[in-house]
Structures are given as C-alpha cells and as structure tokens.
Amino acid sequence: MSFHDDLVPTYGRLWRYLPTIAYNSLLSYRATHTHNGRIIMSRHARQRTDTHPRMLTRRGAITTVVGGAALTLCLLALGCDSDTGETGSNSSSAPAQDIARQTVIESDGSIYYVNLASGSVVRSEEDGSDAQVLYTNGIPKLAGVRYIILDGTTVYFGDIPTGAVRAVSTSGGDPWTVYSSGDATKSLTPRVLESGRVYMSLQDVSLGESSLCSVRTDGSDYKEHFSLPGGFYAKSICAAENLVWYSGINDADEREIRSCSLDGSNENVVYAMEGVPSSSSELSWKRVDGRLVVVAFDYSAKASKLLSLSEDGSDAQVVYDFGARSLLFDYRDDTYWLVDTTAFSLLSLSASGGDPVTVSEIPRKTESTVVSLVEADTDKIWVTTLSSDLPDTESYAIYGVARDTGEVMQLV
Numbered sequence: 001m002s003f004h005d006d007l008v009p010t011y012g013r014l015w016r017y018l019p020t021i022a023y024n025s026l027l028s029y030r031a032t033h034t035h036n037g038r039i040i041m042s043r044h045a046r047q048r049t050d051t052h053p054r055m056l057t058r059r060g061a062i063t064t065v066v067g068g069a070a071l072t073l074c075l076l077a078l079g080c081d082s083d084t085g086e087t088g089s090n091s092s093s094a095p096a097q098d099i100a101r102q103t104v105i106e107s108d109g110s111i112y113y114v115n116l117a118s119g120s121v122v123r124s125e126e127d128g129s130d131a132q133v134l135y136t137n138g139i140p141k142l143a144g145v146r147y148i149i150l151d152g153t154t155v156y157f158g159d160i161p162t163g164a165v166r167a168v169s170t171s172g173g174d175p176w177t178v179y180s181s182g183d184a185t186k187s188l189t190p191r192v193l194e195s196g197r198v199y200m201s202l203q204d205v206s207l208g209e210s211s212l213c214s215v216r217t218d219g220s221d222y223k224e225h226f227s228l229p230g231g232f233y234a235k236s237i238c239a240a241e242n243l244v245w246y247s248g249i250n251d252a253d254e255r256e257i258r259s260c261s262l263d264g265s266n267e268n269v270v271y272a273m274e275g276v277p278s279s280s281s282e283l284s285w286k287r288v289d290g291r292l293v294v295v296a297f298d299y300s301a302k303a304s305k306l307l308s309l310s311e312d313g314s315d316a317q318v319v320y321d322f323g324a325r326s327l328l329f330d331y332r333d334d335t336y337w338l339v340d341t342t343a344f345s346l347l348s349l350s351a352s353g354g355d356p357v358t359v360s361e362i363p364r365k366t367e368s369t370v371v372s373l374v375e376a377d378t379d380k381i382w383v384t385t386l387s388s389d390l391p392d393t394e395s396y397a398i399y400g401v402a403r404d405t406g407e408v409m410q411l412v
Contacts, residue, residue: 236287
C-alpha cells in the first residue's frame with residue numbers, strides 16, 4: 001500500500017507560528033521537489049504527527065493560496081518515503097496479523113473506510129450505500145483520523161486531535177480509548193494488531209521524533225520499544241519474527257530502508273538509493289511474502305524500477321523497469337497493482353512475469369488533482385485522489401476499481 005505516510009516536521013516549533021487553516025490544508029500531502037516547473041507531490045504525506053497521503057520534505061517548499069491571497073510557507077519536515085506506506089505495509093504472509101489500512105477495508109460484504117473530508121470512520125455496503133458513521137471528530141484531512149485496523153467486530157483507528165488510538169464496534173455505539181499519549185502534540189497511529197497487541201507509531205510533533213510502541217487491546221501493558229533515527233518511521237512490524245522495517249532519509253541525504261529488532265538492536269541497512277539526493281527521488285515499499293518489494297524512482301535519471309529483495313536486503317532482483325513512469329503500488333493475490341500518477345491509469349502486473357496491463361483510468365477532478373494512495377483488496381483496488389484547489393469537503397475522492405472488469409465507483 002502506498003500513501004503519504006507519517007509526516008513529522010523536522011522543525012516542529014515552526015508549526016506554532018502557522019495559521020491553523022494553512023496547517024490543516026498542507027497536512028494532507030508533501031511536496032518532494034519541483035520538476036519541469038511543477039510541484040511533485042509525494043504519496044506519503046507525513047501527517048503533522050505522522051503519512052500519505054505526506055508533509056513536506058525537510059528541504060521542500062510549497063506556495064499556496066489561502067482566501068485568494070498568496071501565502072508562501074517554507075515548511076521543513078523530516079523525510080518521508082512513499083510507502084507505503086506509507087506504512088500499513090506489512091507482509092501478506094505475516095503470522096496472525098491485522099494490518100492497518102489508510103482508507104478502505106473490505107470485509108464480509110461491508111466496507112469500512114476513513115472519510116478524510118470529515119475525519120470520520122464509516123461503515124457501508126460494498127457499493128457505498130447505507131453509510132453509517134461509526135465515529136467522527138469533524139476535522140478534515142490528515143489532522144482528523146488516520147489508519148484503521150479491523151479485528152472481528154472492532155475497528156481501531158488513530159484519533160489525531162486527542163493523540164490517541166481509539167476503537168469502536170462495527171455495529172456502532174460509543175467509541176473507547178485504547179491508549180492515549182496524553183498530549184495532542186504526540187500522535188498515535190495503529191500499524192499492526194498481532195497476538196493481542198496493537199503496535200503503534202508515536203510521533204512527537206514538537207521535537208520531530210518518532211518511536212515504536214505497543215499496548216494490549218484492553219489498554220494495559222504499554223511498552224515503548226525503541227526510538228527511531230531522526231527522519232525515519234516504522235512501517236512494517238512482525239513481532240513473531242522480532243523484526244521491524246522502517247525508512248527515511250539518511251545523513252547522506254539518500255532515501256533508505258532499514259531493519260532492526262523490536263528493541264532497536266541489530267540495525268541493518270536493507271536498501272538505499274545511493275548517490276541520489278532525496279529531493280530527486282521517491283521510494284515506496286512493502287513486505288510481500290517474506291520479501292521487500294520496492295519502487296525506486298530517480299527523477300533526474302528518469303528511471304523507475306520495481307525491485308524485489310530478501311528481507312535483509314540481499315538477492316535484489318529487477319521485477320520490471322518502468323522507465324520514467326512515476327508509480328504508486330500495492331500487492332495482492334500474486335499481482336502488483338500500480339497507478340501511473342501522471343497518466344492517471346491503474347495497471348496490473350502479474351508476479352509470474354509479462355508486461356503491465358491497463359485496468360482502468362482514474363478520474364481527475366481538476367488540474368490540481370494528484371493520486372495519493374492505492375490499496376488493493378479482495379474485490380476492488382481503492383485509489384485516493386486529492387484536489388488541493390477544492391474545499392475540504394470536496395478535495396478528497398476515493399474510487400473503487402473492480403479488479404475483474406475495471407468498472408469505477410466513487411465511494412467518497
């Protein structure tokens with residue numbers, strides 16, 4: 001899965017000086033660099049406490065118009081990689097895990113999703129009808145609700161304004177707090193539920209720091225496992241294997257994936273875009289059947305490759321060379337599902353080989369529309385777009401593309 005994953009400002013103190021309206025409008029994505037006179041948006045918007053869709057890269061700058069007046073904001077943020085990840089991006093073969101999704105989960109004829117326009121967790125029928133709001137905090141974009149995990153009859157989610165991971169029954173009713181950081185500047189987002197524990201990303205906005213923590217589903221036995229290096233964010237966790245994978249920007253200004261044990265020991269560099277500055281690159285990845293799948297994009301060289309590596313970084317193989325195409329991807333049922341973010345087309349690529357096949361075109365609301373996330377599920381591929389020139393209630397759209405027919409439905 002790919003989205004603007006965990007956004008945390010490098011200089012967290014800057015946020016206190018930003019108008020709230022500008023802050024909320026920018027939380028939903030980050031500009032990684034400019035290319036041919038256009039701002040290139042990365043798909044992992046690191047929310048103020050976290051994705052992606054991603055905040056600005058630490059060297060990124062964005063100019064926006066608020067209320068018709070030009071407002072130039074230079075926002076420096078910790079590097080965030082696409083993931084996929086922003087992020088819920090764990091192996092499909094992980095043992096007994098419920099993995100967080102950023103927007104939609106299909107289950108037993110129903111779908112559960114995050115409505116980013118209203119800060120809500122919603123349940124509906126497969127076609128989007130009979131929508132029931134299970135929870136809302138009324139705050140749009142990435143400052144509202146982030147990530148959902150479905151475990152039986154319980155939905156877990158990150159409630160950003162309260163700095164808490166909360167839960168609600170799939171049938172509705174009052175939500176409850178699983179664990180709270182006790183500080184709205186410390187964001188908690190659930191990433192994996194495994195063996196009765198919720199593993200969470202804890203991000204301190206004021207300090208620009210991130211750590212991995214966990215708690216039992218009843219809120220007891222809280223543990224902080226380790227603090228990540230500056231600018232890095234945990235995206236894939238497998239407690240049974242005592243392994244965590246995380247990514248960010250290293251001291252050489254290169255995008256990098258690392259792994260370590262749950263206590264932070266045994267750190268290993270799994271993959272790095274050596275010699276390619278972060279401002280000229282994108283890196284999205286996830287764990288798939290005991291391997292890491294990576295899309296590495298070098299804008300300067302106009303080179304985009306889909307790679308497969310062992311979980312320790314060895315045995316690197318080029319799955320497909322996409323040339324100059326900028327891509328977001330997910331993987332399910334022996335198929336890579338990719339969105340060409342320039343052509344707005346959904347592609348499928350069999351894991352057994354061959355060339356990609358166009359499944360469908362993705363609707364584009366306005367000229368400003370960007371694809372921010374793709375998530376593959378049982379029946380549909382869910383694609384989220386963002387149109388920054390539209391009001392908050394209209395800026396996000398979620399489209400479900402039928403895997404077999406390519407038919408497109410608009411969920412939000």
